[in-house]
Amino acid sequence: MGEAIILFSDISKHFGQVIAVANTNFEIYRGEFFSLLGPSGCGKTTLLRMVAGFEAPTTGEIFIDGQPMSATPPNHRPVNIVFQNYAIFPHLDVRGNIAFGMRKSGLSRAELDQRIDEVLELIKLPGYGSRGADELSGGQRQRVALARALIKQPKVLLLDEPLGALDKKLREQMQIELRQLQQQLGITFLFVTHDQEEALTLSDRIAVMSDGHVMEIASPAELYESPGSRFVADFIGSMNFFEGEVSCRETSTVRVTTRVLGEIEVPLTTASPTTGERVWVAIRPEKLQPVFSEPQSRTNTVVGQMGPSAYLGDRSHFYVHLTQREEPVLVALQNLERSLDHLRRPNQPVWLQWADDAVVLLPRD
Amino acid sequence: MKTGRTWWRPDGFLVYAVAYLVFIYLPVLFLPLFSFNNSKYIAFPLKGFTLKWYQQMLNSPSMLEALMNSIKVGLIVALLSTILGLMAAKAVTRYRLPGRGPVISFIMVPLVIPEIILAISLLILISQADIPLSLWTVGFSHLLLCTPFAMLVLVSRMEGFDRSLEEAALDLGENSWMTFWRVTFPIVLPGIVASMLLTFTISFDEFVLAFFLTSTDATLPIYIWSSLRFPTKIPAVLALGASIFVISFFVVSFAEWLRRRGVKMEATSRI
Numbered sequence: 229m230g231e232a233i234i235l236f237s238d239i240s241k242h243f244g245q246v247i248a249v250a251n252t253n254f255e256i257y258r259g260e261f262f263s264l265l266g267p268s269g270c271g272k273t274t275l276l277r278m279v280a281g282f283e284a285p286t287t288g289e290i291f292i293d294g295q296p297m298s299a300t301p302p303n304h305r306p307v308n309i310v311f312q313n314y315a316i317f318p319h320l321d322v323r324g325n326i327a328f329g330m331r332k333s334g335l336s337r338a339e340l341d342q343r344i345d346e347v348l349e350l351i352k353l354p355g356y357g358s359r360g361a362d363e364l365s366g367g368q369r370q371r372v373a374l375a376r377a378l379i380k381q382p383k384v385l386l387l388d389e390p391l392g393a394l395d396k397k398l399r400e401q402m403q404i405e406l407r408q409l410q411q412q413l414g415i416t417f418l419f420v421t422h423d424q425e426e427a428l429t430l431s432d433r434i435a436v437m438s439d440g441h442v443m444e445i446a447s448p449a450e451l452y453e454s455p456g457s458r459f460v461a462d463f464i465g466s467m468n469f470f471e472g473e474v475s476c477r478e479t480s481t482v483r484v485t486t487r488v489l490g491e492i493e494v495p496l497t498t499a500s501p502t503t504g505e506r507v508w509v510a511i512r513p514e515k516l517q518p519v520f521s522e523p524q525s526r527t528n529t530v531v532g533q534m535g536p537s538a539y540l541g542d543r544s545h546f547y548v549h550l551t552q553r554e555e556p557v558l559v560a561l562q563n564l565e566r567s568l569d570h571l572r573r574p575n576q577p578v579w580l581q582w583a584d585d586a587v588v589l590l591p592r593d
Numbered sequence: 594m595k596t597g598r599t600w601w602r603p604d605g606f607l608v609y610a611v612a613y614l615v616f617i618y619l620p621v622l623f624l625p626l627f628s629f630n631n632s633k634y635i636a637f638p639l640k641g642f643t644l645k646w647y648q649q650m651l652n653s654p655s656m657l658e659a660l661m662n663s664i665k666v667g668l669i670v671a672l673l674s675t676i677l678g679l680m681a682a683k684a685v686t687r688y689r690l691p692g693r694g695p696v697i698s699f700i701m702v703p704l705v706i707p708e709i710i711l712a713i714s715l716l717i718l719i720s721q722a723d724i725p726l727s728l729w730t731v732g733f734s735h736l737l738l739c740t741p742f743a744m745l746v747l748v749s750r751m752e753g754f755d756r757s758l759e760e761a762a763l764d765l766g767e768n769s770w771m772t773f774w775r776v777t778f779p780i781v782l783p784g785i786v787a788s789m790l791l792t793f794t795i796s797f798d799e800f801v802l803a804f805f806l807t808s809t810d811a812t813l814p815i816y817i818w819s820s821l822r823f824p825t826k827i828p829a830v831l832a833l834g835a836s837i838f839v840i841s842f843f844v845v846s847f848a849e850w851l852r853r854r855g856v857k858m859e860a861t862s863r864i
């Protein structure tokens with residue numbers, strides 16, 4: 229897909245003994261919405277700050293639009309950042325904040341005023357130009373921080389958990405607006421978040437990070453439907469894992485023997501393991517279809533007893549205890565009917581069924 | 594009714610506050626009172642209104658010279674100690690200094706050394722080095738005395754300073770020098786003003802160091818001290834004292850206004 233606007237080449241960053249980012253190689257394409265996703269402390273901010281130029285990599289080189297950046301200070305890099313706390317200048321009003329980076333733009337006073345008005349329009353704060361920094365709500369500060377960076381027309385906009393401080397409703401609204409803004413302007417966004425839902429909603433591609441390592445880079449659908457490792461499968465959404473071993477590979481399927489599910493058949497994909505390999509058989513909770521009376525077909529079926537359930541409005545979660553397994557299986561069910569009686573009978577038998585392609589095989593060692 | 598009664602009840606704290614204010618301000622109020630009194634003697638009963646002491650003050654070149662000396666030394670000391678304090682404050686709040694704690698205590702030591710000790714040791718040092726005593730040596734000793742105060746004021750100001758503001762300025766294309774002028778300086782300005790006022794005041798009324806380290810040029814405290822031997826000079830000193838009191842009142846009010854503005858700004862730099 230497209231050409232690289234940012235290239236991380238053997239990048240790592242150590243703080244004394246702490247390895248914040250381990251040897252990392254990947255690229256971000258021009259015009260894409262790229263997210264760094266991972267738990268707190270995994271090195272997302274450090275990676276972002278190396279792009280902005282606030283931290284020097286311990287090893288490696290970052291290329292922005294083909295140019296090596298190691299000798300370029302932050303003020304000469306063609307990127308701008310929206311800080312987690314927004315860092316709005318408290319001694320300037322909204323207009324002053326937005327105009328801050330335009331001192332050397334060569335625009336006349338009138339042209340600059342017009343540009344600022346355009347940007348205020350873009351971030352939906354027209355008429356707020358003379359507001360002081362202390363007269364803005366959290367969401368408005370966030371927009372001003374965005375405007376201040378966007379008016380510079382950076383090649384890449386860096387955003388460090390920009391929605392973290394907002395309440396849920398506002399956050400969802402800002403997600404939509406951010407995505408629209410990015411598509412409208414065509415600027416590459418490098419977005420940091422620890423919220424997997426946010427990353428899935430916004431991104432063209434996501435890099436999942438853990439402990440300074442980039443675990444996997446893929447589109448949201450690929451990450452969710454065919455994750456490459458148990459870590460990623462577990463981190464994004466929920467996943468049930470069963471131990472298994474490949475018994476044989478046929479032309480279009482792989483047979484896997486499991487203690488809990490018996491012998492199952494999984495469609496062959498390019499990533500399918502070879503005979504004898506130990507694997508995790510992974511199935512998402514919503515891909516398990518519960519049946520409350522004994523089904524005709526016994527393929528891809530396992531029986532268990534109803535465990536505790538949780539009502540979540542649009543869907544319900546419940547656990548099913550299998551005889552062969554200590555850990556219960558999580559099942560998610562859309563609440564298509566208003567009556568939820570079937571969930572309220574503990575210990576009644578329930579059969580779980582799944583489609584052949586619902587199963588993901590992941591390496592186990 | 595209810596509020597009225599609470600007003601009148603002799604609240605222990607209120608009594609204390611009033612007593613405190615009287616204690617502080619009553620003696621100071623004698624200054625303007627006697628400066629307008631038509632008598633050489635500072636004693637009741639008052640004799641009548643006059644402006645002649647103010648006239649005498651303006652016609653006393655040695656007093657005005659001492660005043661000018663004190664102002665000159667005070668301004669230079671305020672400026673230099675604030676610059677030094679600013680650099681030190683930036684160093685201890687921004688960089689991971691090895692041995693930060695000991696460095697700070699070392700800079701703060703002059704705060705707790707008795708001035709008389711400082712004065713004697715400086716006098717020894719300066720005479721050993723064959724440097725003639727002058728207002729410069731006084732200024733130098735005041736610089737030593739004032740820098741820790743400047744640093745105290747500025748460190749507390751810079752500690753609340755959000756580091757990402759400077760990074761934001763760099764990110765938006767300014768170099769570190771312009772970042773200082775466009776972001777750091779305006780935000781730290783109230784602290785700088787407070788530091789200048791404090792250090793100026795300390796230098797302005799400092800007696801012991803000035804007494805030991807000056808030669809023939811008197812600073813104002815030394816002039817006043819030497820006037821005490823000539824009772825006729827005292828009313829003019831009162832007039833000068835009253836004038837300084839009024840001027841400082843306005844200067845301090847201005848500084849307080851600046852500080853409040855600073856607090857308001859600080860509140861907005863957090864979310």
Ligand SMILES: Nc1ncnc2c1ncn2[C@@H]1O[C@H](COP(=O)(O)OP(=O)(O)O)[C@@H](O)[C@H]1O
Pocket residue numbers: 243246247248266267268269270271272273274275
């Ligand atoms: N300036 C620093 N000095 C020392 N350690 C740091 C510094 N910045 C980050 N770290 C460490 O590096 C790791 C990654 O931090 P960070 O990039 O902030 O993670 P994230 O943004 O994913 O939460 C953490 O263990 C953190 O403690």
Ligand SMILES: [Mg+2]
Pocket residue numbers: 269272273
């Ligand atoms: Mg972070």
